[in-house]
Amino acid sequence: MTTFKTTRRRLVGTGIAGAALVGAAKSTAFAAPLLKMQDGVTLEVWGGVPAENGPQALVDAFTEASGIKVNYTRYVNDDTGNTQLDTALQGSTTVDAFFTYQVARLAQRINAGAALDISEKIAGDEQISAWVAETDGIFTIEDGVYHSLPTTQEMQFMFINQKIFEDAGIDVPTAGWTLDDYVGLAGELSDGMTFGTYAPMNTATLTIGQNAWYNEDGSASNFGDPLFAEHYGRHRQMVDDGIAFPWTDVIAQNLRAYAQTPFLTEQVAMWVNSPWSLRYVNDKEQYPHDFVTTFAPLPSFADGQYNNQGINNWMLGGASTQYPDEVWELIKFWLTDGAVYMLPAGKIPALMTLDQATVVDGMLGPNADELYDKAAFEAAAFDPDIRYYTDSITTGAAEISTLLSGLEDRLLIGELDVDQFISELTEGADGIIAAAQ
């Protein structure tokens, strides 16, 4: 608790990190390896989160604790930004460590030999090797050979506008509610101005899990699976019925995943999203709103359903780094003591060394009592039933994803029906996969 308070003060710029935190960091992870570190090392680190949202505070704390300087470069996690990182990785610019946010890019980078092999480092660290052993979905291209570690859990849950529910006299759903409940509630809460939900979760990929887009051996696409027709048909129907947010607005505003405005202007009652969106709810200046945000776990729709492709924000060392030991120290710090600095950016640590209360307070911010139903958040975000998966096949994934979102747009604005959508998607994706092999 005290640790967190110091952290936040530092982040809002009124002071430097308190002695408690730095002391804690020094006393645990750093005491031993510090002695071996070279002086005057500066690590070049590339990541997608703006420095001021956490990474800068994190690397400052790291420098203070270890004496290793870090120069954090933010790259924009879009196509050009990733291309820049990739050319830097194979070119003359030094990159000692970097982040990757899509499995396809992760595979591509590791396969191209751009990443440092950290298997031995992991094996030599009791805490991390234990965590790696017990965690599903840590990405490898070969059993037992590790190049990356996820730093963040991105689970999905329902953001709920409590006021809309109260006004309608409906109870906020809790664990165990079903897909039918969800669609039914969305209908009851819609009145032409307000939409019951922003968009439904993708029940097809969350039922199938790993490699949902591909058939068994990855030789063709899997969109013929009736689960896809079912999910996209449901979404289309909900848009047509006016109970899911109009997709024309989504396109016109470039919203897609970033739907904070419709939610915070009370246009949607239920919004499936991940913790990183909390910072918009926290931002009372840009998004003033006078309702309480409460939460529910995803409704249940299948046995053994997954929650998300959810451990993410992979950290990797650059293959050409001259400082593998220092890079490993940074990775370790990011996973453990440094994680506290990433909480305001909505990053729930993948390796939970912080206690839950610290994480909750760090994410919900100083006005938590006024803005949130905290207990509901804990129940939704720390639901023990959450299951993650990570893809292992990524053939033509970038092209399939462009194709999919283009066709999805056309389906949801009514230019294609579900059958056309599925057949064009299958045909296109099969072609892409065949061409890529």
Added chain:
Amino acid sequence: MSISAITPSGRSMKSVKRQRMVRWLIVFLVLWLIALLFVLPFYWMAISSLKRDIDVFRLPIRWWPDPISTYGFERVWTGPHPITKFMGNSLLVAGSRVFGEVLTASLAAYAFARMEFKGRNVIFVLYLATMIIPHQMLLVPRFILYQAIGIHDTLWALILPGMFTVFGTFLLRQFFMGIPLDLTDAAKIDGASELQCYWQIVMPLAKPAIASLMILAFVWSWNDYETPLVMLTTESRFTIPIGLTRYMDEGGGISPSLAMAGAVSSIVPVMVIFLLLQRQFIQALTRSGLKG
């Protein structure tokens, strides 16, 4: 048309005047109506920059910001990505480019316009051909080249290629060709070197053309979006257009108030230049578009 059907002899002075008056009025009204349509985007840009994000996408549509929020401007000017930084970079890039371009282009143009040498036409055609090459073809090779010579993600990546342009050479060559050869021939008889002719005779006479090139090069550099998009990574080195995209996607989606405040802030300097140098500006464009 009825107007054209009447012969001059059939018209009294009065009716001619009245017809002119009506015609003039129609033109005037139509022009202002179109102008209104043209201004709408700027009006919307301005009022959206003073709205809160939450009010931009909200019904009913508000044609006036209420409440007025200066948050966008505060954040654009004093936030974590201050536009002053981007402007400084843009100025530095544009200034260096303009200086370098005028120098290299005027030298080359002097040779192309006023000297004879083997291969002149071949080189010139080569220059010309590159002007219709799809620009995106050069992005990746340039990118790799810059990494190899170590200027990737520095302002040099924008400045250097901008210093050696085909366009500037064309523009100045054209003007130089219009300066009578007798002027320099006479000086040469008096013993002046080509360099002296270039610097002391041709360049002073070409001031209007050079001013044109400077203005155009400045504005193009100021507005270039595609090059810095690919070549720059570090935020502290961003120029204005690419810096503006920071306001567009800071939260991932569009932050309208930030984007619009940034847009307003970015166009004010160009508008000021235009208003101050309107005559020269138009002359510059005209020169780029017409003979002489």
Added chain:
Amino acid sequence: MIDGQQRTHPDWVELEPPRKSRKRFSWTPYLFIAPNLLGFAAFTLLPLIFALVVSFADWDVISGMKGITWVGLENFRDGFSDPTFWKAMRITAIYVLGSIPLTVVLGLLLAVGLNGPSPGRGILRLIFFIPYIVNAVAISATWILLYHPRYGPINAILRWIGVDRPPLWLASSDWALPALIIMAIWGGVGYNAIIFLAALQTLPEDLYEASDLDGAGVIEKFRSITVPLLSPTTFFLLITGFIGSSQSWGMINLMTRGGPGTSTTVASYFIYQNAFQYYRFGYAAALSWIMFAIVLVLMLLLWVYQRRAVFYDS
């Protein structure tokens, strides 16, 4: 500035016939062109050669130079038989033909309107011209707001004048391209008008006076004097407009990312996607060359045509 292209007049291309003289060889001219030529060679020619080389290879950047595999003409063969590319070329053609001729015509009309003495001419000129000098990011961000189907002022006005179901603009495969075309026209008309205005002021008064005596009306004079005399300018604006707008992808990247579906995926954006999204740099380079060849041929055809049809007074 919508396209960001640099323009130059076709006449400048006219090569001066070498002056007859028997001077001995001198290094001086080469020293004069050296700085520009070396920079040009380094930053344009060299990358071009690389683009040519890589168009015969498969290459994904991330594997480095060692990851280059030679595939001969395969990229070109694939390009010629890639329906998505040809669809993109078709979209490019619609975009270019939809925007440029209209921009030129409107620019001419506007120039004629602005050519007489009228109050506020300076302000009008400024208003029409400003879009040309505004950066693409500011323009795109603004038009995204303007085109919003529900909260945008354009549809608010359309609803107000009685259009029940106004277009969805960027959120519709049918309207996204027209929306971009409207923007391009808005962005280019002022520039075209300014060029025409300057040209108008060079037209000989006496021709108009003579036709006044013949009793020609305004329309008649416009048709028989103004239009033919301005044809070199018109041709120049058309050709540079065609080249510039066929190359633009920045605006697409900012506004629609080629969508909805592939309805605004113009060829240059498709090339950009192949290079930067799919990491098919060799293929992207090959497509660029195919596109270059097509543009070149079209420009040459136009050139031949203008040789015969355009009126030059000299």
